[in-house]
Amino acid sequence: MPDSILKNIAKHIHLSEEEAALFSTLASVKTLPKKTLLLQAGQECRHLSYVHSGALRSFYIDKDGKESTIMFAVADWWITDMYCYLNRKPAMTHIETIEESMIFQISRSNFDHLLETIPKFERFFRILMQNAYTREQLRVMENLSLTAEERYHSFVQKYPQIVRQVTKKQIASYLGITPEFLSTLKKPEI
Amino acid sequence: MPDSILKNIAKHIHLSEEEAALFSTLASVKTLPKKTLLLQAGQECRHLSYVHSGALRSFYIDKDGKESTIMFAVADWWITDMYCYLNRKPAMTHIETIEESMIFQISRSNFDHLLETIPKFERFFRILMQNAYTREQLRVMENLSLTAEERYHSFVQKYPQIVRQVTKKQIASYLGITPEFLSTLKKPEI
DNA sequence: ATGAGGTCTTAAGATACCTTAATTGTTTTC
DNA sequence: GAAAACAATTAAGGTATCTTAAGACCTCAT
Numbered sequence: 057m058p059d060s061i062l063k064n065i066a067k068h069i070h071l072s073e074e075e076a077a078l079f080s081t082l083a084s085v086k087t088l089p090k091k092t093l094l095l096q097a098g099q100e101c102r103h104l105s106y107v108h109s110g111a112l113r114s115f116y117i118d119k120d121g122k123e124s125t126i127m128f129a130v131a132d133w134w135i136t137d138m139y140c141y142l143n144r145k146p147a148m149t150h151i152e153t154i155e156e157s158m159i160f161q162i163s164r165s166n167f168d169h170l171l172e173t174i175p176k177f178e179r180f181f182r183i184l185m186q187n188a189y190t191r192e193q194l195r196v197m198e199n200l201s202l203t204a205e206e207r208y209h210s211f212v213q214k215y216p217q218i219v220r221q222v223t224k225k226q227i228a229s230y231l232g233i234t235p236e237f238l239s240t241l242k243k244p245e246i
Numbered sequence: 247m248p249d250s251i252l253k254n255i256a257k258h259i260h261l262s263e264e265e266a267a268l269f270s271t272l273a274s275v276k277t278l279p280k281k282t283l284l285l286q287a288g289q290e291c292r293h294l295s296y297v298h299s300g301a302l303r304s305f306y307i308d309k310d311g312k313e314s315t316i317m318f319a320v321a322d323w324w325i326t327d328m329y330c331y332l333n334r335k336p337a338m339t340h341i342e343t344i345e346e347s348m349i350f351q352i353s354r355s356n357f358d359h360l361l362e363t364i365p366k367f368e369r370f371f372r373i374l375m376q377n378a379y380t381r382e383q384l385r386v387m388e389n390l391s392l393t394a395e396e397r398y399h400s401f402v403q404k405y406p407q408i409v410r411q412v413t414k415k416q417i418a419s420y421l422g423i424t425p426e427f428l429s430t431l432k433k434p435e436i
Numbered sequence: 437a438t439g440a441g442g443t444c445t446t447a448a449g450a451t452a453c454c455t456t457a458a459t460t461g462t463t464t465t466c
Numbered sequence: 467g468a469a470a471a472c473a474a475t476t477a478a479g480g481t482a483t484c485t486t487a488a489g490a491c492c493t494c495a496t
Contacts, residue, residue: 116387116390116391118391118392122391124387124390124391126383126386126387138376138379138380138383139380139383139384142376142380148387171369175365175368175369178365178368178369178372179361179365179368179372181372181376182368182369182371182372182375185372185375185376185378185379186328186332186371186375188375188379189328189375189378189379189382190328190329190332192379192382192383192385192386193316193328193329193382194329195382195386196316196382196385196386196389197306197314197316197338199386199389199422200306200314200419200422201306201308201312201314202308203452204452204453223472223473223474224473224474225472225473225474229390232389232390233453233454234453234454234455235473235474235475236453236454236455236456236474236475236476236477237452237453237454238474239474239475239476240453240475240476240477393482394482394483413442413443413444414443414444415442415443415444423483423484424483424484424485425443425444425445426444426445426446426447426483426484426485426486427482427483427484428444429444429445429446430445430446430447430483
């Protein structure tokens with residue numbers, strides 16, 4: 057188990073060697089080729105994934121077949137269909153790799169086990185959820201108050217690494233605009 | 247201290263009598279008249295508030311003076327400018343009462359003290375943050391994939407109680423549309 | 437009670453963003 | 467390494483939503 061994920065955890069809580077070892081037995085590694093579907097809407101969402109390398113996205117397909125990108129996950133990000141993972145509901149979103157990726161996965165039952173065995177993980181996940189919540193709330197705020205062009209510039213400034221790893225079509229679907237309209241916007245300063 | 251807030255906590259964790267008593271010493275009660283500004287953008291956000299009765303909203307005012315409602319909080323909801331509360335940044339949003347309200351507040355330092363003294367609260371806040379996160383993510387999804395009319399109907403169905411307590415103008419600013427446009431939409435079945 | 441200010445509605449004209457379509461360049465696949 | 471598929475761009479016409487304005491209705495303070 058490469059230690060990028062342990063470093064990610066160590067940002068917020070300190071694990072003893074034994075705890076880190078236990079954690080390692082509860083996570084599994086996967087290497088996935090580009091364009092691999094990791095989760096399909098309707099399926100049970102069994103895994104929380106940490107991205108060691110590569111890039112993934114989760115997206116929703118509405119009744120008209122239109123795709124909306126819910127989130128991107130590049131190195132050092134966590135991704136899942138959180139609502140469905142936590143509440144054992146059928147997934148609403150799809151998750152796929154954008155490029156070849158190496159990820160670590162924690163199943164729902166190992167997640168529960170982890171929280172019971174090492175209560176410090178409650179703190180870790182609280183902080184993870186806190187950050188995810190405030191990020192989504194800021195996104196809602198920008199969706200409500202900014203024009204498409206402003207949202208695009210804000211995205212490029214906030215996530216320059218993601219911009220390098222995904223297509224403009226995918227960014228457009230994250231911003232809630234069409235690729236054609238994105239094309240007409242003034243390019244942001246980088 | 248009325249026990250609505252203890253019941254809210256008991257939904258997710260079990261507190262002993264002593265723990266409940268300690269918690270009570272760390273929260274303070276306030277009764278606020280209608281239209282009271284509880285937090286102003288730019289100020290430090292010192293409090294996390296639980297709504298016992300009444301209704302509040304948080305909103306953002308953009309560079310053109312346009313208001314966007316970030317969230318409503320009616321009985322049994324928690325509200326604050328979470329990003330700024332947790333990270334000691336100046337508030338981005340305003341919070342005001344919509345009607346006379348009774349709330350319980352926890353200061354940032356008491357919050358920290360609570361998490362250290364009663365680690366079960368890590369679990370409680372994890373679950374609170376989890377729910378807030380998945381709710382915001384669903385809101386982003388709806389903003390990206392639904393028309394204004396569909397979002398309005400979804401809001402009415404999800405939050406009938408809020409609909410009774412706030413104006414249509416405020417709902418419009420939550421949905422990201424103008425009150426004039428909301429007025430032209432087909433009324434939802436209730 | 438009266439007036440002042442806010443909310444809600446309707447309507448006409450304006451605009452941000454969408455749809456469709458065609459062209460070119462790039463990537464993937466056999 | 468050719469063919470097929472996809473991404474990016476440009477442009478013309480269309481639509482959802484906004485802006486402004488005006489009138490009717492509330493609500494609340496004097």
